[in-house]
Amino acid sequence: MEAKEEKRNCYLQICRTPGSPRPAIQDRSPGEMNAGNGIERRRISFITESSGYQKTILSDLQGAWEVFRQSVVDSGGFESGDRVLFHSDEAMSWETVRKLAKENPGWGYNRIQGAVGNLGYSLSDTAIGKILKAHGIDPAPERKRQGSWKEFLKTHWEVLASVDFTTIGFWTKKGLVTYYLLFFMDLATRRVHFAGRTVHPDEEWLLQVARNRTDAEVGFLREKRYLLMDRDGKFSAGFRGTLKAVGVNPVRLAPQSPNLNAHIERFMRSLKEECLERMIFFGEKSLQAATVAYMEHFLRERNHQGMGNQLLDPGEEIAKKAGEIVCRERLGGMLRYDYREAA
Numbered sequence: 001m002e003a004k005e006e007k008r009n010c011y012l013q014i015c016r017t018p019g020s021p022r023p024a025i026q027d028r029s030p031g032e033m034n035a036g037n038g039i040e041r042r043r044i045s046f047i048t049e050s051s052g053y054q055k056t057i058l059s060d061l062q063g064a065w066e067v068f069r070q071s072v073v074d075s076g077g078f079e080s081g082d083r084v085l086f087h088s089d090e091a092m093s094w095e096t097v098r099k100l101a102k103e104n105p106g107w108g109y110n111r112i113q114g115a116v117g118n119l120g121y122s123l124s125d126t127a128i129g130k131i132l133k134a135h136g137i138d139p140a141p142e143r144k145r146q147g148s149w150k151e152f153l154k155t156h157w158e159v160l161a162s163v164d165f166t167t168i169g170f171w172t173k174k175g176l177v178t179y180y181l182l183f184f185m186d187l188a189t190r191r192v193h194f195a196g197r198t199v200h201p202d203e204e205w206l207l208q209v210a211r212n213r214t215d216a217e218v219g220f221l222r223e224k225r226y227l228l229m230d231r232d233g234k235f236s237a238g239f240r241g242t243l244k245a246v247g248v249n250p251v252r253l254a255p256q257s258p259n260l261n262a263h264i265e266r267f268m269r270s271l272k273e274e275c276l277e278r279m280i281f282f283g284e285k286s287l288q289a290a291t292v293a294y295m296e297h298f299l300r301e302r303n304h305q306g307m308g309n310q311l312l313d314p315g316e317e318i319a320k321k322a323g324e325i326v327c328r329e330r331l332g333g334m335l336r337y338d339y340r341e342a343a
Contacts, residue, residue, distance in 0.1 A: 093121040097131045105151075108140040149260060157188040159225035161248075162264045165201065165232065166271065170281040179287060180234075184213060184220050185264045187228075190307055192267055193220040194295050197287065203236045210242040226251050228261050263306070270298070278334060293330045301328065301337035317342070 096119060100112050107115070109125040109132075116123055123131075132139070153160065162185045169178040182195040195209050213220045221227065227243060228251050229235050240250040253260045275294040281287045299313045311318065323340035330336075 093123060094131050096121060097123070097128055098135050098137065101132055101135075101137050106140055153187065156226060159223070160187040160228065161185060161221055161224045161226070162187060162228040162261050163195075163235075164230065164261065164264045164268065165234065166268045168272075168276050168281070168287065170287070172283065179284070181291060182209065183264065183267065184227075185267060186220075186224075187263055189312065190263065190267075190304060191312055192264075192295065192298060194291060195220075197284070197291070201234050203238050206234060206236065206239045207242055210239055214243065214246045214248060221248050224248055228253060228264075230258075230261065231255055266306075267298075275331070275334070279331070290331060294335065297330055297335040297337065301335070315339070 093116060096116050097112060100115050101107065104111075109128045112128050113123060113125050116128075129139075164183060166181050166183070167178050168181065169176055171177075177199060179197050179199060180201045181197045182201070184193045184195055185191070186193075193213070195213060196205075198205055214222065216222055221243075225247065226249050230253050235250070235252075240252075243250050258265050271291075271294060275290060279286075279290055281290070300311060300315060303309050303311060317323075317339045320340040320342075323342055325338060326341045328337045328339065
């Protein structure tokens with residue numbers, strides 16, 4: 001009996017509105033018992049003082065609040081359930097206002113008021129202003145000028161690409177040789193293009209790469225307007241000028257800021273961890289073959305969490321429920337893909 005009561009008290013303490021007064025639990029008279037199971041019923045009363053505007057309410061709690069709200073409505077043991085519902089609805093309205101303001105920097109108080117009204121919350125524009133102030137969110141004019149890098153990427157997804165080098169070294173008859181591998185990525189689709197490999201990534205080699213990838217008919221960058229790149233000296237002024245001449249504006253990122261080009265950096269990590277660092281190469285041909293094999297696997301056989309855990313270029317066999325399950329192996333079984341063979 002004591003263990004159950006302690007568990008219930010803990011549940012009530014956790015589920016109350018963050019920052020609101022702790023509910024006072026008062027025993028009913030000894031004669032008031034639950035006729036169904038013999039468990040003593042409790043009355044919950046809430047102090048009706050204003051809880052103020054909260055600075056931090058996690059959106060992840062919304063689902064929990066909805067479940068708790070419904071339990072209060074359905075339960076016959078809550079004498080002051082209306083206050084519980086008021087606090088939970090108030091908390092959700094605050095979180096909704098904060099979320100809308102963050103996602104729509106150009107929206108003023110009246111626009112947000114209308115949007116939360118569509119969701120069933122009744123708030124004045126003054127109340128919305130106080131909520132945003134408590135969260136440290138500026139009014140619309142200031143918010144417009146505070147765009148983040150993430151917002152820039154989302155706004156320009158369809159015309160953005162990125163480029164970067166990675167290296168792999170192995171022993172040859174002439175000693176240790178370092179090969180430079182160059183990749184381009186379409187940020188909207190996460191498709192990656194292997195531009196080539198070389199021991200000497202000089203300006204002449206890169207200029208030819210730039211001309212090929214900006215070809216008006218088949219170039220990988222033909223529909224792009226911006227190309228993200230780090231400040232590697234190999235991306236010379238001549239290379240950047242060649243891109244700009246055809247309408248692809250090079251965007252040089254801040255020094256030592258790999259997170260600004262995180263998508264292609266993550267691809268480089270996957271390439272090395274899943275393929276290159278697990279192999280011993282004996283020449284340029286084996287490196288080329290392994291890289292091409294991984295690219296095929298990456299585009300058509302590897303699920304991507306950043307894209308809804310889907311394949312980038314799925315085949316007709318996807319989601320089939322009939323047929324024998326077979327496994328396609330690449331690089332001696334290091335890369336594997338299971339699918340259903342056509343019946």
